[in-house]
Amino acid sequence: MFKVPDHQVAGHMAGAGALGPLVDDSGHFYKPLQSDERGTNEVAFYTSFSTDTRVPDQIRKFFPVFHGTRDLEASDGSGMHPHLVLEDIISSRINPSILDIKIGSSTWYPEASEAYIIKCLKKDRETCSLTLGFRISGLQFYGSKETGFWKPDRKSVNSFTHDDVRSALRKFVSSNSPTNSDIEPDCSYASTIYGGPDGILAQLLELKLWFEDQTIFHFYSCSVMMVYDKESILKGENPNPQIKLVDFAHVMEGKGVIDHNFLGGLCSLIKFISDVVTDPNK
Amino acid sequence: MFKVPDHQVAGHMAGAGALGPLVDDSGHFYKPLQSDERGTNEVAFYTSFSTDTRVPDQIRKFFPVFHGTRDLEASDGSGMHPHLVLEDIISSRINPSILDIKIGSSTWYPEASEAYIIKCLKKDRETCSLTLGFRISGLQFYGSKETGFWKPDRKSVNSFTHDDVRSALRKFVSSNSPTNSDIEPDCSYASTIYGGPDGILAQLLELKLWFEDQTIFHFYSCSVMMVYDKESILKGENPNPQIKLVDFAHVMEGKGVIDHNFLGGLCSLIKFISDVVTDPNK
Numbered sequence: 001m002f003k004v005p006d007h008q009v010a011g012h013m014a015g016a017g018a019l020g021p022l023v024d025d026s027g028h029f030y031k032p033l034q035s036d037e038r039g040t041n042e043v044a045f046y047t048s049f050s051t052d053t054r055v056p057d058q059i060r061k062f063f064p065v066f067h068g069t070r071d072l073e074a075s076d077g078s079g080m081h082p083h084l085v086l087e088d089i090i091s092s093r094i095n096p097s098i099l100d101i102k103i104g105s106s107t108w109y110p111e112a113s114e115a116y117i118i119k120c121l122k123k124d125r126e127t128c129s130l131t132l133g134f135r136i137s138g139l140q141f142y143g144s145k146e147t148g149f150w151k152p153d154r155k156s157v158n159s160f161t162h163d164d165v166r167s168a169l170r171k172f173v174s175s176n177s178p179t180n181s182d183i184e185p186d187c188s189y190a191s192t193i194y195g196g197p198d199g200i201l202a203q204l205l206e207l208k209l210w211f212e213d214q215t216i217f218h219f220y221s222c223s224v225m226m227v228y229d230k231e232s233i234l235k236g237e238n239p240n241p242q243i244k245l246v247d248f249a250h251v252m253e254g255k256g257v258i259d260h261n262f263l264g265g266l267c268s269l270i271k272f273i274s275d276v277v278t279d280p281n282k
Numbered sequence: 283m284f285k286v287p288d289h290q291v292a293g294h295m296a297g298a299g300a301l302g303p304l305v306d307d308s309g310h311f312y313k314p315l316q317s318d319e320r321g322t323n324e325v326a327f328y329t330s331f332s333t334d335t336r337v338p339d340q341i342r343k344f345f346p347v348f349h350g351t352r353d354l355e356a357s358d359g360s361g362m363h364p365h366l367v368l369e370d371i372i373s374s375r376i377n378p379s380i381l382d383i384k385i386g387s388s389t390w391y392p393e394a395s396e397a398y399i400i401k402c403l404k405k406d407r408e409t410c411s412l413t414l415g416f417r418i419s420g421l422q423f424y425g426s427k428e429t430g431f432w433k434p435d436r437k438s439v440n441s442f443t444h445d446d447v448r449s450a451l452r453k454f455v456s457s458n459s460p461t462n463s464d465i466e467p468d469c470s471y472a473s474t475i476y477g478g479p480d481g482i483l484a485q486l487l488e489l490k491l492w493f494e495d496q497t498i499f500h501f502y503s504c505s506v507m508m509v510y511d512k513e514s515i516l517k518g519e520n521p522n523p524q525i526k527l528v529d530f531a532h533v534m535e536g537k538g539v540i541d542h543n544f545l546g547g548l549c550s551l552i553k554f555i556s557d558v559v560t561d562p563n564k
Contacts (some may be wrong), residue, residue: 261415267542
């Protein structure tokens with residue numbers, strides 16, 4: 001009944017002796033609770049968010065639906081372990097292309113310990129977070145039956161430069177092979193996937209409007225996942241581009257202040273994506 | 283011909299043995315160049331900005347007009363010293379109320395030295411910068427002929443809490459005494475100074491639109507100065523509310539990325555000010 005998800009691009013992955021998420025056939029995604037305060041924090045966030053009447057309905061669609069927690073046999077065979085039960089955003093899709101983007105120039109929060117700040121700041125400086133206001137933390141792009149998926153390993157993704165990020169955001173919406181670095185991405189799906197009234201850009205702009213006003217939550221080290229069905233677009237069907245926020249182990253109370261760290265990074269990502277839509281030929 | 287300006291709320295001030303800015307009667311403000319790379323940087327910024335055709339005309343009004351540099355007898359009596367010659371924004375005003383707000387949760391830039399980062403980060407954490415995305419770095423509020431100006435010293439301003447900042451942004455547009463902390467600010471000028479088509483909020487929103495798009499400059503440790511004629515408003519005349527960006531010793535090249543640090547802080551300030559306009563009675 002439970003299985004390891006086919007398409008996971010970031011976070012802990014289930015495997016031999018490794019604790020990771022599971023999915024079932026009914027559209028649920030089971031994320032093992034981290035055993036320290038990160039697990040507690042994430043449950044607390046989902047519980048509070050799912051019942052908070054201040055969150056507008058049109059914003060809820062950007063978050064996975066929360067179905068509580070459940071004890072399951074862990075994927076690493078270590079026995080029963082508590083899991084978050086969430087909406088499975090990915091498994092129903094055929095050959096999805098996925099981008100996981102961690103938002104914010106700072107992944108640490110002001111009240112964090114000195115040691116935690118130093119650790120995060122080092123990584124924010126080594127990756128693109130500090131300069132771009134976001135970093136790509138995982139991706140898989142479907143090419144074709146022949147080439148399959150382009151899914152660089154975590155270390156490669158972490159070492160992406162500014163140019164690599166710009167290129168990845170172009171490859172995500174291109175018809176030509178993502179694996180061949182000699183080919184210039186054609187961005188032929190830019191207007192379909194990023195643009196248009198239901199495209200990713202419109203969704204990001206709706207999210208931005210909320211972040212300009214909401215002072216309830218501050219989302220540190222949280223990702224925007226962008227996904228669409230590459231298979232559908234190849235067949236001329238609706239590729240259903242979607243964004244979802246994921247990873248809430250470091251959400252803090254907003255205390256009446258907007259989340260300027262997340263908002264700044266989100267605006268930077270929006271500018272990168274607008275540039276692709278406005279000028280797909282660079 | 284040159285004199286020490288009457289109304290200066292932040293930065294180095296001229297005085298006995300101290301090098302500070304001077305003004306003249308023809309509307310010029312002379313800012314002594316800092317002798318290290320900060321002086322060079324600020325001249326380079328003004329020179330490049332004033333000739334950069336990518337900067338829209340409606341944005342230029344938010345920057346002091348630059349009239350080159352000039353060697354002047356320094357205010358500290360140490361002999362000739364190079365000065366930036368700038369538009370004097372303040373001296374023509376009668377009893378102005380002034381707020382100097384340093385924008386950005388981070389006052390240091392990614393390429394800075396380790397020592398500089400640690401120094402700035404410490405101050406950003408001690409002040410409101412990190413939590414609010416901006417901090418008040420100086421202010422003077424005119425009350426009345428009887429009470430004169432409220433101008434807390436630098437140390438008091440630096441130790442402003444979140445609540446102090448919120449209160450200062452309300453006092454700035456209130457008719458009752460800014461010096462008496464027992465009186466609740468009435469915000470009776472909120473709609474005139476912050477609101478309306480020519481108000482401070484409208485100006486900040488216009489600036490925000492530019493920052494969502496411009497990738498030319500990154501403004502670290504730069505301030506938005508907000509000013510209006512308190513005297514005029516008391517007489518029922520146009521108080522001429524205005525914002526200006528000042529202090530460009532730490533402007534960096536944008537390298538094709540928006541200034542998400544400045545933009546995030548600006549959005550946070552806009553939210554604080556919107557709250558005062560929307561609900562002046564708290």
